[in-house]
Amino acid sequence: DIQLTQSPSFLSASVGDRVTITCRASQGISSYLAWYQQKPGQAPKLLIYGASTLQSGVPSRFSGSGSGAEFTLTISSLQPEDFATYYCQQLNTYPGTFGPGTKVDIK
Amino acid sequence: DVQLVQSGAEVKKPGESLKISCKGFGYTFTSYWIAWVRQMSGKGLEWMGVIYPDDSDDRYSPSFEGQVTISVDKSISTAYLQWRSLKASDTATYYCARLQKYSSGPSRRMDVWGQGTTVIVSS
Numbered sequence: 001d002i003q004l005t006q007s008p009s010f011l012s013a014s015v016g017d018r019v020t021i022t023c024r025a026s027q028g029i030s031s032y033l034a035w036y037q038q039k040p041g042q043a044p045k046l047l048i049y050g051a052s053t054l055q056s057g058v059p060s061r062f063s064g065s066g067s068g069a070e071f072t073l074t075i076s077s078l079q080p081e082d083f084a085t086y087y088c089q090q091l092n093t094y095p096g097t098f099g100p101g102t103k104v105d106i107k
Numbered sequence: 108d109v110q111l112v113q114s115g116a117e118v119k120k121p122g123e124s125l126k127i128s129c130k131g132f133g134y135t136f137t138s139y140w141i142a143w144v145r146q147m148s149g150k151g152l153e154w155m156g157v158i159y160p161d162d163s164d165d166r167y168s169p170s171f172e173g174q175v176t177i178s179v180d181k182s183i184s185t186a187y188l189q190w191r192s193l194k195a196s197d198t199a200t201y202y203c204a205r206l207q208k209y210s211s212g213p214s215r216r217m218d219v220w221g222q223g224t225t226v227i228v229s230s
Contacts, residue, residue, distance in 0.1 A: 036152075050214050095166070096157075
């Protein structure tokens with residue numbers, strides 16, 4: 001199975017900060033990488049797919065980049081509603097493994 | 108509205124069987140895979156397996172193969188996740204999600220999620 005790691009695992013930030021989360025795959029996955037946001041008690045929500053394509057309805061402050069084995073999710077100006085846990089997922093091969101998550105908390 | 112609606116919360120005893128459901132609305136159910144994802148309390152997301160409703164082709168994560176069964180009834184646009192004998196360690200929230208076909212290339216994504224079904228297994 002392809003393994004994904006995320007860094008950092010926890011991030012404390014303030015409203016307005018620029019935040020970057022990194023996801024690394026154990027082998028190349030081309031651009032088969034998606035990012036999800038999950039808030040407590042809610043289902044995950046798709047933010048980015050194909051490594052860099054913004055899902056319809058997702059604010060433009062979210063962006064994704066990378067290909068191969070290293071990817072980043074950037075929030076250009078953190079908003080109060082962005083405090084959540086973020087997961088990357090590879091869909092290059094089955095099983096479609098998820099990263100362990102990055103929790104973004106309020107500083 | 109495109110949505111997946113899951114069955115309600117369950118409280119079961121160890122050794123009991125269980126089948127939870129995920130019904131699709133507002134799209135062609137047979138044109139997308141349905142994935143099942145486990146989330147144990149306070150933990151991350153775990154891919155369990157997928158099924159293609161049109162032909163019931165299924166794939167399981169090695170971690171869940173033999174532990175659960177994924178099935179589908181395309182006539183009622185419903186996918187299922189089933190256990191024959193529950194364990195306390197099956198206590199978790201289970202999500203279904205819609206997944207594009209592999210022919211979508213890197214655009215594959217889980218874009219529609221059910222609300223989750225919480226399963227509690229306790230004696």
